[in-house]
Every structure is written in structure tokens, then in C-alpha cells.
Amino acid sequence: MSPPRGARPACRAVLTRHHVPVAxxxxxxxxxxxxxxxxxxEAAERSRRMLMLRALADAEHAAPGHGGPLPPLPYAFDLLARAEQRDPEAVARVLGHPPVGVWAVRLLGRLRGGAGPRPGEPPLWREAGYAHALAAAAALRAGLPARVRVPARAGKVILPTVGHAVLDDASGEHDVATLETDGRGTARVTLGPHAVELPAAPHLPAPGWHPARLLSWAPREPGPGVLLDDADPYRDFRSPWPPPAPVADAESGLWQRHLHxxxxxxxxxxxxxxxxxRLVLNSLVPLPGMxxxxxxxxxxxxxxxxxxxSLPRDAVDFAVTLVHETRHSVLNALSHQIPLVDRATGGPHAxxxxxxxxxxxxxxxxxLLHGAYAFTGVADFWRTERHALTGPRADLAHFEFAVWRDAVAIALRTLADQSGLTPWGRRFADGMVRQTASWxxxxxxAGALAPALDELADLRATWCSHNLVADPAATRRLTELRLDGGTGDEATAPPSRVRADGPPRLPELRCELRRMLLADGGTFAPDTRARLSGVERAPDLLEADLCLLRGGPGSAARAVDRYRAxxxxxxxxxxxxAGLGLALAAAGEHTxxxxLLHRPELVRALALDTRSRDGRxxxxxDLAHWTARLPGLTGPLVTGLQGA
Known part of the structure; x- marks a missing residue:
């Protein structure tokens, strides 16, 4: 790193050439x-962070004048450089803190964009001030004497990876605090007239001082462990500067037990x-229980x-989530070094x-490549777990394996047709194909396979219903044909297009109900409705769903009647x-x-168009029967839809 005027941080230890062996x-x-x-x-990611800091210094140098009570970024970078000379590993831990990347991307966008803060966004000087908080944390970790001015928010002063101080600032008049450390174990944070003394070992609590919560992978295991991050303002990339949500000691203990x-x-x-x-994850950000x-x-x-x-329910729940998110992190890091998808020259499907x-x-x-890689890990997890568990838990694990192995197979077949993958991306996808080929x-x-096949059909049909739009002109022509007595054989199923602007939505509730049914031993518990996740569901639709999934003699026919109503x-x-399609299939009405299961958006569009014409x-x-006669209904006629 450089002195203040240079504005170009560098780090000989990590700014180097990196390569990825084919192995x-x-x-x-x-x-x-x-x-x-x-x-x-890890080395490549550290270099990437250093390049981010260099870009920030350059951007600030090119767009000065954002004002604020803190010094420019190079002052923070100079302190980081001096701390690194004393203890390189201490600085590596601070700059490897995951929120640093979130902060750097946000700040770089603001410095280059030149726009003022958006509603709810902190002033630019406060976002830039996170660099000073990083430098202060590095000085503490490295035992370097320093006096650093850092941002404060609502009386809270964050020292990333070290902890945070909470000071009495009821008036909210103070935006800047000061950390003073002599490098020998004495440190103090002051905010206006208030002060907090840090303990000689900052990982211990003290009045006004809350150390970073570190979890271990195993009891009595030495090492840095995993940070349970409930304080950093950039911990949640989805919503920077989230409100404080400190984890209570009892909840922290629960996280630790689940991690062990x-x-x-x-x-x-x-x-x-x-x-x-263990190699990849160093930080867990707790979300509310789900x-x-x-x-x-x-x-x-x-x-x-x-x-x-989100707070896990048990070890199995936590383990499969760790597998899933580890794979996302690994693939993110790999893609920083190797282009797996070429958007510029990827051809018509890129x-x-x-x-x-x-x-x-x-x-x-x-x-799709990212999800396929993550869910390959999920499927592999359940592939083993289903043989280790017993009773309803084993039934559920068999179900999860069957769902996700077929879901991954669908995605990998889709990727095989994508010209947008680079040669290395194709080689990566081929590796997943080899791993999953025998699955x-x-x-x-049978008791797990049947609901798994229903789940896959439900997922696809519901997705099509929400994300595909039937061609309006073709829909009108088909409606006219049907109203004029046409049988449908003389027409052709028209293509639909993918909606690129669909609103976000929760997963289909029937997916949750299937899992509840398996977990409860094949019978819905009396409190099933109370245990649902709060997804809005009309009572008559929920009754149809429960009738469909409960099974038993006549249940499919009753479900058909309820969905029809x-x-x-x-x-x-x-x-x-989609539910009606599943109920008809269960009742043996396959036509x-x-x-309904292949083109629900078209059947729905025909129904709505008919009602708009004569109010009936x-x-x-009957409409589904008629639509099924259209030639090409199940062919590859959906514009933009791959893997169906």
C-alpha cells in the first residue's frame, strides 16, 4: 500500500499472477x-480485493470533493500498509472479511456514478469511512499503535472482524468516533463525551464492548473458526446497512451447537x-428463522x-444448506479466474x-450453471443421507434425492444445448455430467418416487403458468375456432414467450405440503394449516391441495372437482x-x-379470452381436453424456454 498522496494500494504478497490447474x-x-x-x-480472492481497493483509491482521486468529516481513503490504506508490515496475516483476515467486497462494489459504483444518495442510503463520506474502520481493526489485530477516526451510527461503532462498541448517544449528534490503541493491549473508543475501554484481549466482552462472535467447526478446535456476523453494516448484500439485529447469547449457543x-x-x-x-466458509450471517x-x-x-x-432447525437442515452455499462460493471464486459463460460471443442462446x-x-x-452446481451437491447429500436415516426422515431424504437428481439432469441437458458456455464452461458442465451419470x-x-415425480411436474407446470405468456393473437384465433365448433385438430399449438419481468414470488405451497406429508409419516397432522409458512392461499384452493396430496380412494376425483370449482x-x-392437471393425472385422465401440465399458460389464456368475449x-x-388435441402441444414450441 502507499502513502496518502499515492492513492494506489498494492500488496506484494498477493498481487501476483494466478492460475487454475486443469486438475x-x-x-x-x-x-x-x-x-x-x-x-x-483464497490467494486469487485476496488479489481481487486489493485490486478493488486500488480502484476505489483511483475513483476517489478522480472524483474528489464528496466532503465529510473523515480523511480521504489513502489515509486508511496507509494505516493498513503499516499494519501489514507488522502482521500480514492480521491484515489478510480483515481484508478477507466478506462484507469488504460488498462495500467496495457499492462505494465504487457511487464514486463513479456521481449521483447523490438514494432514499435510505448513507452519505458518501460514511460509506467511504468503512475503509477507516477496516484500518482500525487491522491496527488492533496487528498490535500497531494508532489513532483512527471512524464512522459511528446510532451510537454503534463497528470494527470489522473484531467487534463493535455501543456508546450512549441518545441525541444522535455524533457521527464520528475515535479509536486509540497503544499497540500493547490498551484501546479506547470515544464518541463525543462517551468512551468504551476495550479489554486487553478484544475477543472478550466488556461493558459497552461486544466482541465478534466466532464459532468453531468442532468442540475444542483451535483456529480462526467461522464468524457469526450480526453487526457489520455490509453483511447482507441484499440490503446494505440493515438495521442492527444482534444475536442473543442463547441463540449464539444454538448456532454453535448446530454447526458442531x-x-x-x-x-x-x-x-x-x-x-x-471448512476451506471456503469463514462467515455466517444469521437470518430470522423460517x-x-x-x-x-x-x-x-x-x-x-x-x-x-436462516436459523437451522437441526444438523441435517444446516448441513445441506452449508453444502449448497459452499458450492455457490466456490463457483463464484472460480468464475473470477476462468470465464465459464461468454455473454459477448455466446451465440443466440447466450x-x-x-x-x-x-x-x-x-x-x-x-x-442455470450456478444452480446446477449447487443442487448437484444437494442431490449428492441426499443420495447418501437417505441410506443413513430411518423412518419418515429416510422417506423424505429419498424424495429429496429423486427430485434434485432429476432437476439437475434437466439443467445439465439444457446446458448441453447452450452455445453460451465457453470451452472451459463446457468442460466444467461435463464434469457434473460424469458425476451424476449413474444416479x-x-x-x-415407490412411496418417495411417486411424490417426487409429481413435484417435478408441479414445479414445471407452475413455472410455465407464471413465466410464460401465450401469444394473444394466436389465443384469439384458437378461441374463435373452438367457439365455432372446431375440434382443435385443424390448428397448431402456438408458441409462448418468456416473461423477463415477472414479479418475485415464493415457491409453490404444494412443495411444502408434500414435504410435510412425508415428514409426518404420510398423514397430514391436525395442525398442518397452522404450520404453513404464511403464503397466502385461498381456503378453497388449500382444501383442493390437501385433498390431492392426501391420496386414498376417490381423492383424485374429489380434487378434480375442487380445483374445477x-x-x-x-x-x-x-x-x-397446475393442481387440476396433477389431479387429472392421478385420476387417470391423462389427455x-x-x-395442463405442459401448457398451463395456454389453457389459462384460452379460458380468460373466452370469458372476455361472452362473459361465460x-x-x-373440457377446455383442457380440447387444447390437448392441438398438434405440437408438447413439442419444443416455447420461445426461450429450454430444459422443458
């Missing part, structure tokens, strides 16, 4: 991250996944090593919007069209079921 690419594609590969990934149990499970039964998680089958988790390309995770069974929205090739031949008990009253209800709605089952 690393193929190991990672197969779900293995060796220790040498992990070291290479999940790490033990992975080490015992999934050694490759366990090794990858219903059992709607775990929330996320990763971000510039927050390597971090995973946002920007296609594609079907991914695990998403409610269309995905570009890069997103289709593995037996799954829902659609007669509200023909726009997308979930009911109308084909139309055709019987949904």
Missing part, C-alpha cells in the same frame, strides 16, 4: 476442493463436502466465504432465459391450473392432464 477445475466440478486448490482460490452437529455429520458421511466447507421447508440462504460473488442462512426447477423465475445460462439408475422406493370462480388462479367460462376440464 482443480475438474476436481471442483466433481465436488472436491483440495487444500492446495483452496489456497489458490452439522460439521460432524458432514465429516462422517460427506468428507468432500466437509472439506470444501418454516421447516422454506430455509432461506444466499451467497454473493463479491462476498466470497460468506453465507446468509442471453436466453431458461427453466431451472429450483427457481420460480427464468434464469440466464450463468444462473438415474439408482432405485428410489376454484377455477370456475377465479380462472386466473395459476396454481389451480387433459397433458395439456368454459368448463376447465
Amino acid at each position: 482443480d477445475l475438474e476436481d471442483i466440478a466433481g465436488g472436491r476442493v483440495t487444500a492446495p486448490a483452496g489456497t489458490r482460490i 452437529d452439522a460439521a460432524h455429520l458432514l465429516t462422517t458421511r460427506h468428507p468432500d463436502a466437509a472439506g470444501a466447507a 418454516p421447516r421447508f422454506r430455509t432461506s440462504s444466499a451467497s454473493y460473488a463479491e462476498a466470497f466465504g460468506s453465507a446468509l442462512v 442471453d436466453a432465459l431458461l427453466y431451472a426447477p429450483w427457481r420460480t423465475d427464468p434464469r440466464p445460462p450463468w444462473g 438415474a439408475d439408482e432405485q428410489v422406493p 376454484v377455477l370456475t370462480a377465479a380462472p386466473g388462479t395459476r396454481a389451480a391450473w 387433459p392432464a397433458t395439456a 367460462l368454459p368448463d376447465p376440464v
